[in-house]
Amino acid sequence: MEHFDCVVIGGGMVGAASALTLAQLGLKVALVEKFTPQAFSAEQPLDLRVSAISLASQNLLNQVGAWQQVKQWRSCPYKRLGVWEYESAYTEFNADDIEQSHLGHIVENRLIQLALWQQVTAMSNIHTYCPESLLSLNQDDDSGNNRATLTLTNSVVTAKLVIGADGAQSKVRQMSAIGMTGWDYQQSAMLINVETSMCQQDITWQKFSPTGPVAFLPLPGQSPLGGYASLVWYHQRDEITRLASLSNSQLQQEVLKCFPAQLGDIKVLAKGDFSLTRRHANTYQHKRVLLLGDAAHTINPMAGQGVNLGFKDVLALQHVIAEAIGNGEAWHDEAVLVRYEKMRRKDNLLMMSTMDALYAGFSHPSPLIKAARNLALLAVNKVPVLNSTIKNKALAYACGL
Ligand SMILES: Cc1cc2nc3c(=O)[nH]c(=O)nc-3n(C[C@H](O)[C@H](O)[C@H](O)COP(=O)(O)OP(=O)(O)OC[C@H]3O[C@@H](n4cnc5c(N)ncnc54)[C@H](O)[C@@H]3O)c2cc1C
Known part of the structure; x- marks a missing residue:
């Protein structure tokens, strides 16, 4: 039975990025993924699943060495973002307003995952189990070693920390009995x-x-x-x-x-x-388990923030664990994991609620609310003080800056 510091279940965009950032701290990591990522060739048609990758997410992908590869394959930068209901209240956000060359890139999800996997396989302290699935999880190992035991399709491994990055239907979340709210x-x-x-x-x-x-x-x-x-x-x-x-x-x-x-x-x-x-886990950590990305929160995709929030989780976790290691703490202790949750829960909740408020506001049929939302868009566009404060702040927030 092999032992790891961390076992990451789910090698999608968030799980693969997390395996890399934890390996960068010198931890011994296992990455478990059900499906082998398909190799890239330029003749392949563009995949349906794409994401608007924010500037902050681009920085993370750069940090783990995956962004160059994504750029070499294919991606589409965008500089402007137009929003309107009536043409007369058309509002445009522009990268120039926040002194950036672009607001983000549209990239196929599978290419981000594949570029991350290229880096994963180059790291000597990451072991991949792929294609393999998580079958069962025992958080209370009898050996007294403070380890969780994970049964995979063909292997049994133990870990000080289990990371659930296995998406919206997370088995890790279910197996560790973490409840969630949502609709x-x-x-x-x-x-x-x-x-x-x-x-x-x-x-x-x-x-x-x-x-x-x-x-x-x-x-x-x-x-x-x-x-x-x-x-x-x-x-x-x-x-x-x-x-x-x-x-x-x-x-x-x-x-x-x-x-x-x-x-x-x-x-x-x-x-x-x-x-x-919309789903939000009631807690992001329980005993030796911690949730990241869609396993912890799924959000209305209207503003294209889902994976960007997941990447923010990844960075926050790397930050708190690095700090704990630096302070000589046991990096997998509950107190450390609680700090991660404190950093992320409020931010995730704010983005989820903002999306819901926008969604509800813009789909409300009342003529009064219709007029109010178009006036608000018009004001943000035309009133200089609102333009330079609210509009640019919202833009910087959406870009993860
Ligand atoms: C219509 C739509 C449009 C979207 N557009 C955007 C956008 O523009 N920008 C944006 O930021 N987000 C967008 N999102 C959200 C984004 O796609 C998700 O937030 C993102 O894919 C979550 O990544 P993840 O790695 O957490 O989970 P997933 O992508 O779901 O990855 C989970 C991985 O875990 C693996 N797995 C699952 N169970 C097991 C198991 N038991 N054992 C082993 N492996 C397992 C799966 O095979 C998968 O590879 C959109 C979502 C939708 C529905």
């Missing part, structure tokens, strides 16, 4: 990859309507029509189910009918639908 939103989201008649753009935009927002994320590369983009369409679950059942050419007609003119002409390449849930 399913009435709406679902449809992701649609398209060719667009426009060349690669530097703007991502979101248009609100009472049935839910529609969003445009630019993707890299040149297509026969011009460029590529990822569209996100939020709507009532029944309507998303109907849209998902359409052929690509039928869906194309629906998109052209319902998306704003800014989109230009499109051709649908691929589509997928996702239900939207």
